[in-house]
Structure formats: C-alpha cells, structure tokens
Amino acid sequence: MEIQQLEQIATQVRRDIVRMVHAVNSGHPGGSLGCTDFLVALYFDVMRLKEDGQGTVIFDMDAKGEDVFFLSNGHISPLFYSVLARRGYFPVSELATFRKLDSRLQGHPTTAEHLPGVRIASGSLGQGLSVACGAALAKRLNGDDSHVYVLMGDGEQQEGQVWEGATFAPHHKLGNLTAVIDLNGQQIDGPTSLVMNNRDLGEKYKAFGWNVEHMEGNNMADVVAKLKASRKDADVPTLILMHTEMGYGIDYMMGSHKWHGVAPNDEQLAVALNQLPQTVGQADY
Amino acid sequence: MKKYTFTEKKDTRSGFGAGILELGRTNPDVVAMTADLAGSLKLEGFIKEFPERYVQCGIAEANMIGVAAGLTIGGKIPFATTFANFATGRVYDQIRQSVCYSNKNVKICASHAGLTLGEDGATHQILEDLGMMKMLPNMTVINPCDFNQTKAATIAIAEHEGPVYLRFGRPVVPIFTPADQKFEIGKAVILNEGPDVSIFATGHLVWEAIQAGEKLAEEGIEADIINIHTIKPLDEEAILASVKKTGCAVSAEEHMLNGGLGDSVAQVLARNYPAPLEMIGVHDTFGESGTPAQLMEKYGLTADRIVEAVKKAMQRKAA
Numbered sequence: 001m002e003i004q005q006l007e008q009i010a011t012q013v014r015r016d017i018v019r020m021v022h023a024v025n026s027g028h029p030g031g032s033l034g035c036t037d038f039l040v041a042l043y044f045d046v047m048r049l050k051e052d053g054q055g056t057v058i059f060d061m062d063a064k065g066e067d068v069f070f071l072s073n074g075h076i077s078p079l080f081y082s083v084l085a086r087r088g089y090f091p092v093s094e095l096a097t098f099r100k101l102d103s104r105l106q107g108h109p110t111t112a113e114h115l116p117g118v119r120i121a122s123g124s125l126g127q128g129l130s131v132a133c134g135a136a137l138a139k140r141l142n143g144d145d146s147h148v149y150v151l152m153g154d155g156e157q158q159e160g161q162v163w164e165g166a167t168f169a170p171h172h173k174l175g176n177l178t179a180v181i182d183l184n185g186q187q188i189d190g191p192t193s194l195v196m197n198n199r200d201l202g203e204k205y206k207a208f209g210w211n212v213e214h215m216e217g218n219n220m221a222d223v224v225a226k227l228k229a230s231r232k233d234a235d236v237p238t239l240i241l242m243h244t245e246m247g248y249g250i251d252y253m254m255g256s257h258k259w260h261g262v263a264p265n266d267e268q269l270a271v272a273l274n275q276l277p278q279t280v281g282q283a284d285y
Numbered sequence: 286m287k288k289y290t291f292t293e294k295k296d297t298r299s300g301f302g303a304g305i306l307e308l309g310r311t312n313p314d315v316v317a318m319t320a321d322l323a324g325s326l327k328l329e330g331f332i333k334e335f336p337e338r339y340v341q342c343g344i345a346e347a348n349m350i351g352v353a354a355g356l357t358i359g360g361k362i363p364f365a366t367t368f369a370n371f372a373t374g375r376v377y378d379q380i381r382q383s384v385c386y387s388n389k390n391v392k393i394c395a396s397h398a399g400l401t402l403g404e405d406g407a408t409h410q411i412l413e414d415l416g417m418m419k420m421l422p423n424m425t426v427i428n429p430c431d432f433n434q435t436k437a438a439t440i441a442i443a444e445h446e447g448p449v450y451l452r453f454g455r456p457v458v459p460i461f462t463p464a465d466q467k468f469e470i471g472k473a474v475i476l477n478e479g480p481d482v483s484i485f486a487t488g489h490l491v492w493e494a495i496q497a498g499e500k501l502a503e504e505g506i507e508a509d510i511i512n513i514h515t516i517k518p519l520d521e522e523a524i525l526a527s528v529k530k531t532g533c534a535v536s537a538e539e540h541m542l543n544g545g546l547g548d549s550v551a552q553v554l555a556r557n558y559p560a561p562l563e564m565i566g567v568h569d570t571f572g573e574s575g576t577p578a579q580l581m582e583k584y585g586l587t588a589d590r591i592v593e594a595v596k597k598a599m600q601r602k603a604a
Contacts, residue, residue, distance in 0.1 A: 062360045070355075111387045119358050121387045124378050130348045131383055134355020134363070137340065141316070142359055161379070164348030172340075 001045045003221050009086060010040045010220065012282040014249045016082035016095055018272045019284065021263040024099040027107070030259040032079035034184050034217065034244035035151065039083045041223045042069060048146060049087075057088045059116035067146045068135055070120055072128020073153035073182065074108040075261070080118075081105050085285070089117035095285040126159025128152060129179055133169050136177040136237075147231055151180045155187030158196050163208075170209030173235035178227070179210075181239065182217070184246040186257035205239040217244035250275055286502035287477045289495050291461045297453035297489075298396040300432035302327025304439025305364055305394075309335045312443055316356055318365045320346045325455075326366040326396050346371045350379040350391070357389040362443055365391060369398035369452055370411035377417055384448045385421040392442050393418075394451045398428075399539035400567070400584055401456045401489060401577040410572035416544020418450040419517040425470060426516040428452045428538075428546075430491035432460045434514060437468035445470055452488065454539075456577045459492050473520035475527075479507025482595050483527040483534040487513045487546045490537040490565065490586060497591035508595065516546055521553045528560050533602040535594045537565040539586055561601035563594035 013036050021027035043049070047067035050058045060066075071080050078098065085092045090104070097103035104113035108123030120131050132150035139146060156162060169177055181201060189195045198204075202212045211234075215226040223242075230238040246260070247253025250272045253264075264272055278284070308315045309331050317331045318340040332339045340356075342349040346367055353363035365372070372395035373380070384391045395414065402410045418426045425447060429435040435453045442449045462474075476491070477498050486494035491512045498510050509527045513520065528534050534554065536547035547564035554560055567584050581587055 061358065063358060064360065068358070120354060120389075121382050124382045126347075127351050127379055127383050130351020130379075131355040131358075133348070134352035135358045136355070137352065138356045138359020138361050141338070141361065144359070161347040161351070164343075164345035165351065167345065168342065168348055168352065171343075 003224065006040055006044055006224070007220050008279040008282060009044055010036045011276050012278065013040055013079065013082045013086060015273060015276045015278065015284060017078040018250065018264060018269060020078045020082070020095055020098045022269045023096070025263045026099060027078050027263060028075040028261045029078065029263065030186070030246040030253060031073065031153065031182060031184065032076040033250060033253065034246045034248045035076055035182050036079055036248070037218055037220050037223050038151070038180065038242060039079055041220060041227060042149060043083050043087045045224055046227045047149070059089055061119060063119065063135070064142060064144055065146060068119065068148050070128045070132045070135070070150040071109060071122055072150055073125065073156055074122030077107065077109050080109055084117035090115060092285045125153070125156045126161040129162055129165035132177060132179065133165050133172070133174060136174040137172060139176055148177045149180065151182060154181055154183045154185065154192050154198060154201070155195070157181065157198050157201060166205060166208045166210070169237040174237045175232060175234040177237040178230040179237065179239050180242050182244055183241050184244045186246045186260060188257065188260050190257055202241055209236065210239040211236050213238060213240045215240050215242045217242035218248045286498050286507065289461045291459035293460050294457040295432040295460055296455055296457050297429060297432060297435040298325070298455060299327050300429070300435030301394055301396065301439050301453055302330060304436040306330040306334065308440060308443050309338065312362065314360060314362045315443060316340060316361045316363045318342055318349055318353060318363055320344055320349050320367045320371065322367050325368070326394070328366065346376045347379045350376045351383050353391045354383040354387060354389045357391060363391055364394050366394045366396070368409060369395035369414045370409055373414040373417050373450070374411060381421060385423045388423050389448060390446055392449045392451060396453055397455045398452045399454060399489070400572045400580040400586065401454050401539065403455070403577045403580065404574050406574040407571035412541040412567050412572065413544060414452060415516050415540050415546070416548070419544070419549070423448055424517065425449045427470065427514060428488040428516055429514050430488055430512055431458055431462050433462045433464050433466060434468065437466050438514065441468040441470060454489060458489055461492065461495070471515045471518040471520055473523035474512040474514065475509065475523070476512055477508060477510040479509055481506045481508060481531060482599055483509040483511065483531045484537065484591065484595065485511050485513050485524060485534060485546065485550050486537040487516065489539050493586065493588045494537055494591055496588035497595065500588060500592050501595060506595065513546055516549060519549050519553065524550055524553050525557055528554060528558055533561040533598040535563045535565065535591060535598050537591055540566055542566040542568055561598045563598045565591055565594055
C-alpha cells in the first residue's frame with residue numbers, strides 16, 4: 001500500500017481513538033496515538049494475514065500460515081480495536097461499545113468475549129513477550145514460516161518477566177520474532193528516566209543476544225521499511241526501538257505523560273478532530 | 286471394609302513421567318516444558334524420545350507460563366512443569382491473565398506439593414496451591430492419589446480442552462488403584478461403602494483414609510471412602526449422595542484448610558444439606574523441615590487422626 005494511503009488510514013484511526021475515549025470518559029489516548037502509525041503499517045501493509053478471495057480477513061485463533069501480532073501493553077486497546085475494525089475483523093460500528101457493559105471491546109483486550117483479532121488477554125504488563133515467544137516456537141514446530149510481532153511499552157520494560165522472555169528468545173533462536181518497544185519516554189507517574197531509568201535498552205537487548213534496530217515510529221515510510229527489514233530468515237530475534245511521541249497528532253497531547261490515561265472533554269475533542277482531517281473514503285464510526 | 290493391597294510403592298511424579306512419555310508417543314501436539322527441573326519432574330523419557338518437543342525454560346517460571354499460553358495459539362498442548370510452589374504462587378498473575386482469562390489449553394503440572402516434600406522446608410512446601418488454582422475461572426484442578434492414577438490423569442487432561450492444574454508429589458506411596466483405570470475428570474471414585482460416615486480424601490491422604498477405614502471397621506464403623514481426585518469441578522452429586530446416607534463427613538487433604546478440599550465440601554454441604562463436617566488438613570501455618578512421615582505426623586495428616594475425626598463427626602451427628 002502507498003505510504004500516503006497508510007497515513008490517511010492512520011488519521012482515521014486517530015479520530016476513532018479520541019472519539020472512543022471521549023465517549024466513555026476513560027481509556028488511554030496518549031500511547032494509542034503514538035503507536036498508530038506502527039499498527040496501521042503492520043495490519044495494512046506488512047503482515048501476511050489470512051483472507052478470503054475478496055480480500056476480507058478471516059480470523060482463526062491458531063493463526064497457522066499467517067503472521068500474528070500480540071499487544072503486550074494492553075492499555076492502548078483503543079488503537080488495537082480501531083485497527084482491527086478498520087481492517088475488517090469486526091464491524092466499525094462496534095467501536096461505539098468500547099468500555100461499555102456487555103461489550104466485546106473490554107477496557108483491556110481479552111479473548112473472553114471472542115472478539116475476532118484478539119488472541120490473548122493483556123493489561124497486566126510484562127506478559128506479551130513470553131506469549132509471543134511461545135507462538136513463535138509453535139510456528140517453528142509446525143513448520144510454519146510466518147512471523148510473530150509483539151508490541152511492548154517502555155515503562156513495561158521495568159517488569160522482570162520481560163527479561164525472562166528476552167533471555168528465552170535468543171536462546172531458542174526465535175528468528176521469526178520481532179519485538180517492538182514504544183519508546184515514548186513516558187509512563188503514568190512521569191518521564192521514564194525519572195520514574196525508573198531503563199538506561200540504554202538497545203545495549204541491554206544486544207547483550208541478551210538480539211538484533212537491535214531503531215525506527216522513527218511517527219514516520220510512516222520509516223516504519224514500513226524497518227518492519228519489512230526485520231523479517232530476516234535468521235536464528236536471531238529482532239528488537240526494534242520505536243521512537244514515538246505520546247499523543248502524536250494532537251498538539252496539546254504531545255510529549256506529556258498527562259494524557260496517558262485521561263480522556264478529552266467535549267471542547268478538547270473538537271480541537272483534536274480539527275487537527276485530524278478526514279480524507280476521501282474515510283468515515284467516523 | 287473392602288480390602289486394598291499393594292505390591293509396590295512409587296512416587297506420583299513418576300506416574301506423571303510415565304504419562305507424559307505415553308502422550309509423546311500418541312499425541313504429536315504435546316510439548317513438555319520445564320523451568321530447570323526436568324529430572325525432578327521425571328521428564329527424561331520424554332526428552333530422550335522427543336527432544337524437539339521439549340522446551341527448557343531455565344529458572345524463569347513466569348516466562349514459562351506465557352510461552353505455554355503462546356504455544357497453544359499454534360495448536361500445541363503444553364505441559365508446563367515445575368515444583369508446585371513455583372507453578373502457582375510465584376506465577377499467579379501469569380496464570381490468571383495469560384492462561385485462565387485467555388482460556389488457553391495449558392496443562393500446569395506440579396510436583397513436590399505439600400508437606401511430603403520434606404527436608405527442603407516451608408519455602409518449597411506449598412499448602413495453598415489448590416485454593417489459588419480453584420479460585421480461577423476456567424481452571425480444572427486435579428490431585429491424584431498414586432502412581433497409576435497420576436499416569437491416567439496425565440493422559441486424560443491432554444484430551445480436555447482448557448487450563449488444568451495437575452498436582453502430585455515426591456514421596457513413594459502405595460500403588461493401589463488399577464493400572465488400567467480410565468480417569469474421568471470430575472468423577473469421584475468410591476473406594477468403600479458404609480452407612481456411618483463419609484470420608485472425602487484427596488492426593489496422598491486417600492491411602493491414609495483407606496487405612497483409617499480398616500481401623501474403623503475393627504470397631505464396627507463402616508465408612509463411605511471417596512477419592513476426590515478432582516477438586517474442581519467438584520463431584521457435588523457424589524458428595525451429597527453420600528452425606529445424605531451417612532449424615533456426617535470428614536475431609537482429608539495435604540493442604541491448608543483455607544481453600545482446600547474441605548472448604549469446597551463445606552460449601553456444598555452448607556448450601557444443600559448441612560451436616561457435621563470434620564476437616565483434616567493444615568491449620569493456617571507454614572510447614573518446616575523434617576522427613577515426610579515426621580511432618581505428616583506432626584501436622585496431623587495421618588490415618589489415626591482421620592479415625593479421631595470420624596468419631597467426632599459421628600458424635601456430633603448423634604448429638
């Protein structure tokens with residue numbers, strides 16, 4: 001897909017995100033907006049997904065023969081849901097049920113409500129890398145050459161389990177695994193460097209045995225290029241440090257941890273939507 | 286009292302080892318995992334025959350649970366093994382979110398449960414695992430009593446779709462269940478029938494209950510002795526049918542009273558058919574170092590204590 005088309009989808013996804021969190025006055029817009037370009041690139045261009053003859057995606061839990069993505073930092077669920085809906089896993093209209101009673105779009109993603117596109121519950125941090133390792137291992141055992149992606153937060157790197165997974169993947173030569181860290185430098189209590197300094201994550205992962213790459217997470221062309229390049233047919237997993245700006249696309253949300261888990265009010269929503277112009281072929285849910 | 290004999294004693298963990306080896310031969314999706322305890326979990330046979338389906342995770346149990354959940358997404362049936370303490374308490378949140386809430390087909394197989402771990406002491410003697418695991422929605426909890434039953438349970442859980450916690454132990458105990466038994470998840474096994482009292486036992490305490498039954502028979506007391514190998518889903522029907530006949534009950538387990546089998550039986554009786562219930566188990570305390578026999582004696586998990594509990598329950602029934 002053309003970069004410009006991907007950017008237009010990303011703008012629509014960002015509109016979805018702010019409208020979803022505004023509607024229920026809860027949820028996590030900051031990280032969702034920062035990772036939008038990445039997830040749009042992944043689902044609309046990079047990943048090989050199971051489709052019917054007409055290009056409509058088909059969801060199978062076992063993901064045999066197709067690429068698979070896991071969201072470890074489950075709180076950016078508005079982004080995940082919007083991308084899944086826009087890609088065709090479930091009706092876009094269902095985005096209106098986000099975080100409401102009896103919805104399949106729970107506050108954090110879950111398989112319990114059988115929402116197509118979701119393969120594991122996430123929200124309690126630090127677990128997604130391990131799950132992705134298992135899925136990558138299963139693909140190897142099945143002789144399946146498709147790829148596994150996982151997204152984690154940078155604050156999430158403070159969880160000990162992440163480093164258990166980081167040790168496991170190179171040891172078991174999981175070259176079919178690409179882990180991405182959303183390096184926005186923010187977490188709930190403030191800048192990551194002040195809350196608990198992760199120091200040089202790239203050097204850490206290198207020392208653990210990973211290929212380490214950097215990516216401009218809010219530059220669509222760079223995102224597409226780097227994600228495609230990470231699919232090496234090798235025995236070494238790849239870690240991408242994705243440099244993003246929390247709240248990207250909405251000026252008053254950018255670069256601050258204050259919008260990690262806070263929804264905009266009516267006035268702020270109007271300002272945000274003005275900054276995210278719709279393009280031909282796009283429509284709000 | 287029906288006569289139970291044995292010709293051999295073995296550890297229940299070896300029953301697991303025999304079961305997983307057989308599964309390796311019959312089910313190509315079965316994967317064996319461990320966190321640096323392959324020998325203790327008796328995985329040698331499986332590793333030798335199926336090295337490609339064996340996953341060493343190192344001393345990193347949280348990751349092992351997550352990897353297991355991921356393996357199921359590719360259609361594998363992972364058997365994640367370690368000591369019961371590290372298989373439950375250490376990784377509760379991983380089991381809760383990645384396995385149970387996600388409803389993944391992960392089999393958590395835990396050895397060295399309870400006091401009979403012995404000399405290593407309380408750091409390793411988990412007595413809360415059944416409680417933690419039975420509280421989790423979607424989880425099936427199984428605690429077999431001897432080598433044959435553990436082997437049969439291991440094979441049976443591969444056929445069951447969904448999370449399972451299978452608990453077994455380290456000491457050698459009499460093998461008294463038949464080698465060709467079919468293990469039915471959630472179906473209690475009636476070992477003896479009698480009108481006077483119901484004894485509900487699980488795990489290593491089942492053999493103690495049989496011995497207690499023999500002693501009681503000498504005094505003219507005939508007990509229903511029921512092996513509750515599945516703690517969840519609990520065979521409420523068998524429990525109620527027995528207590529409606531006998532009018533009083535004793536539970537026996539190598540576990541904390543809070544959260545264990547007795548606690549589950551008490552709920553069933555309180556809701557449906559209130560009757561005197563005496564509970565054999567550990568009373569809100571940690572274990573300690575000692576030989577398994579010394580510990581079972583000190584903490585009151587013996588046939589003699591079951592006999593005492595039966596008499597108390599029968600007195601309460603008469604009162």
